[in-house]
Amino acid sequence: MKIKKADLYEKIGFTILFLSILTTLIFLVTILYFITVRGIKIISWEFLTQQPRSGMTEGGIAPAIVGTLYLTLGAILFAVPIGVGCAIYINEYYPKNIIVNLLRISINNLAGVPSIVFGLFGLAVFVKFFKFGVSILSGSLTLGILILPSIISASQEALMAIPFSLREASLALGATRWQTIRKIILPAGLPGILTGVILSIGRAAGETAPILFTAAAFYVKGYPKSIFSEVMALPYHIYGLMTEGVYPEKQTQIAYGCALILMFLVLTISAIAIYFRQKQRRGYYG
Amino acid sequence: MYRIKEEVYKWIFAFLAFTSVIFLAGITITLFTESLPLFKHYPLKNFLFGRFWYPTYEPPEFGALPLILASLWVTAGSVFICVPLGIGSALYITELAGPKQKTILKPLIEILASIPSVVYGFFGMVIVAPFIQKIFNLPTGLTALTGSLILGIMATPTVASLSEDAVSAVPRSFREASLALGANRLQTIVKVIIPSASSGIFTAVILGISRAIGETMTVLMVTGGSAIIPKSFLQPVRPITATIAAEMGEAVMGSSHYNALFALGLILFLVTLFFNILAEFISSKHRIKLGAGR
Numbered sequence: 001m002k003i004k005k006a007d008l009y010e011k012i013g014f015t016i017l018f019l020s021i022l023t024t025l026i027f028l029v030t031i032l033y034f035i036t037v038r039g040i041k042i043i044s045w046e047f048l049t050q051q052p053r054s055g056m057t058e059g060g061i062a063p064a065i066v067g068t069l070y071l072t073l074g075a076i077l078f079a080v081p082i083g084v085g086c087a088i089y090i091n092e093y094y095p096k097n098i099i100v101n102l103l104r105i106s107i108n109n110l111a112g113v114p115s116i117v118f119g120l121f122g123l124a125v126f127v128k129f130f131k132f133g134v135s136i137l138s139g140s141l142t143l144g145i146l147i148l149p150s151i152i153s154a155s156q157e158a159l160m161a162i163p164f165s166l167r168e169a170s171l172a173l174g175a176t177r178w179q180t181i182r183k184i185i186l187p188a189g190l191p192g193i194l195t196g197v198i199l200s201i202g203r204a205a206g207e208t209a210p211i212l213f214t215a216a217a218f219y220v221k222g223y224p225k226s227i228f229s230e231v232m233a234l235p236y237h238i239y240g241l242m243t244e245g246v247y248p249e250k251q252t253q254i255a256y257g258c259a260l261i262l263m264f265l266v267l268t269i270s271a272i273a274i275y276f277r278q279k280q281r282r283g284y285y286g
Numbered sequence: 287m288y289r290i291k292e293e294v295y296k297w298i299f300a301f302l303a304f305t306s307v308i309f310l311a312g313i314t315i316t317l318f319t320e321s322l323p324l325f326k327h328y329p330l331k332n333f334l335f336g337r338f339w340y341p342t343y344e345p346p347e348f349g350a351l352p353l354i355l356a357s358l359w360v361t362a363g364s365v366f367i368c369v370p371l372g373i374g375s376a377l378y379i380t381e382l383a384g385p386k387q388k389t390i391l392k393p394l395i396e397i398l399a400s401i402p403s404v405v406y407g408f409f410g411m412v413i414v415a416p417f418i419q420k421i422f423n424l425p426t427g428l429t430a431l432t433g434s435l436i437l438g439i440m441a442t443p444t445v446a447s448l449s450e451d452a453v454s455a456v457p458r459s460f461r462e463a464s465l466a467l468g469a470n471r472l473q474t475i476v477k478v479i480i481p482s483a484s485s486g487i488f489t490a491v492i493l494g495i496s497r498a499i500g501e502t503m504t505v506l507m508v509t510g511g512s513a514i515i516p517k518s519f520l521q522p523v524r525p526i527t528a529t530i531a532a533e534m535g536e537a538v539m540g541s542s543h544y545n546a547l548f549a550l551g552l553i554l555f556l557v558t559l560f561f562n563i564l565a566e567f568i569s570s571k572h573r574i575k576l577g578a579g580r
Binding site for chain 2: 020027238275
């Protein structure tokens with residue numbers, strides 16, 4: 001029996017589609033595999049809790065982990081109130097169309113700005129103009145602006161999913177707009193907003209380019225003392241280990257450890273957020 | 287009393303909302319004010335079309351052409367990877383995968399997108415570069431090709447998840463109509479799904495390209511960093527982002543070099559802004575097109 005031409009093409013076409021997703025996943029697995037297998041050898045309790053020693057070739061990476069935590073925390077503290085406030089304004093105060101469009105265009109374009117350009121902005125404005133210097137504060141603010149668009153859109157999605165009847169019921173009972181926002185809208189939108197915040201934590205923790213000139217240093221003795229100190233940061237440390245210093249081989253080993261920890265941190269955080277979001281979306285529409 | 291309080295809250299929220307406008311304006315203004323001093327004594331034409339980038343020579347040369355070309359080459363190379371793989375993956379997930387596969391594959395692609403760029407760069411340096419050096423028998427594995435490869439892999443999830451959104455927005459009735467007319471599933475995909483989702487897919491590709499152009503850490507780590515006009519994919523190059531990242535640490539604040547690096551940032555900003563506006567424009571047309579189809 002002759003196979004129909006159309007059927008044959010269909011088989012070939014489907015195989016191509018299958019191969020493309022397979023290739024994508026193979027890349028993912030290869031990256032995960034190499035970094036996990038080689039990184040796990042170097043990781044120990046000491047590696048996680050000690051200071052670096054002997055010119056970055058021994059000891060741990062604790063200051064870099066702590067630095068990344070500070071920078072991320074700072075970015076979240078700065079960006080969440082602004083982002084949620086912005087989403088509330090757009091979604092609950094019904095500004096004029098032209099204003100909504102202006103805000104939407106700004107937010108979309110801010111989201112598309114390359115991360116290194118945020119770094120330049122941070123350098124010129126926070127480090128130089130406001131004289132915060134190369135510090136946790138400058139780095140946090142820069143990272144905060146970078147994650148702002150994603151916090152706004154996640155919050156907006158969360159607010160939009162709240163049934164309209166909740167607002168009407170609250171207003172009908174005589175509550176003012178602010179009371180409705182505080183007692184009805186924010187509690188109802190909280191899970192969705194939190195998911196967006198968690199996703200942004202992952203993003204902020206892994207970004208390198210914005211902190212290159214605003215916060216990070218390859219080596220700082222001890223832990224940061226104030227928000228005006230330079231810090232070591234996990235992503236920058238990987239870069240530093242690969243491009244600076246005098247013992248490339250030993251440093252590469254340590255970089256494997258750093259890469260594994262950073263990847264583990266970021267992937268766990270985003271996996272949690274993606275899982276919750278999946279669940280929430282199903283909840284709203286299902 | 288209540289009324290005043292309400293007004294105050296409204297204004298607070300309005301202010302918070304406008305901070306993103308302020309930041310975007312701030313970025314634009316900063317890039318201009320920090321880069322314009324360069325052009326007082328260095329002509330714009332020489333900056334854009336100069337063939338030599340020697341920022342530390344006396345007198346310095348700030349010809350950005352090699353850097354611009356390097357960015358274009360590396361990005362163009364990455365498009366050959368991220369576009370077919372991204373669109374193919376999106377079509378597989380929406381059209382072929384069963385519900386079980388779908389619930390696993392979709393988040394998996396999103397997770398791939400969240401791997402930090404420095405990790406991709408590191409992977410490129412320690413695994414991909416030695417490999418490329420070996421097969422092509424090169425003095426170094428840090429080349430434009432390595433950059434394109436890693437950047438392509440990095441941008442694939444972006445293209446995939448955005449085109450997936452576009453493809454799943456095609457109404458079910460389109461598929462049913464096509465199948466009912468006797469088309470098989472591939473014919474439906476090629477002749478119905480792809481054309482109706484084309485503007486969405488196009489948007490995804492543009493945003494993927496925009497992301498690849500602006501990507502810093504990966505290209506900084508894997509492209510080798512020599513600021514010469516690229517002639518082959520197998521030689522080290524130095525894209526715009528990598529130049530800014532590598533040299534800002536050494537540039538004296540307020541010097542011509544510092545201004546020149548901001549000028550590079552400005553080019554980058556304008557290019558990505560153009561791509562984003564283009565994407566926005568196309569996707570707004572897309573919404574109208576599908577809306578009319580329903």
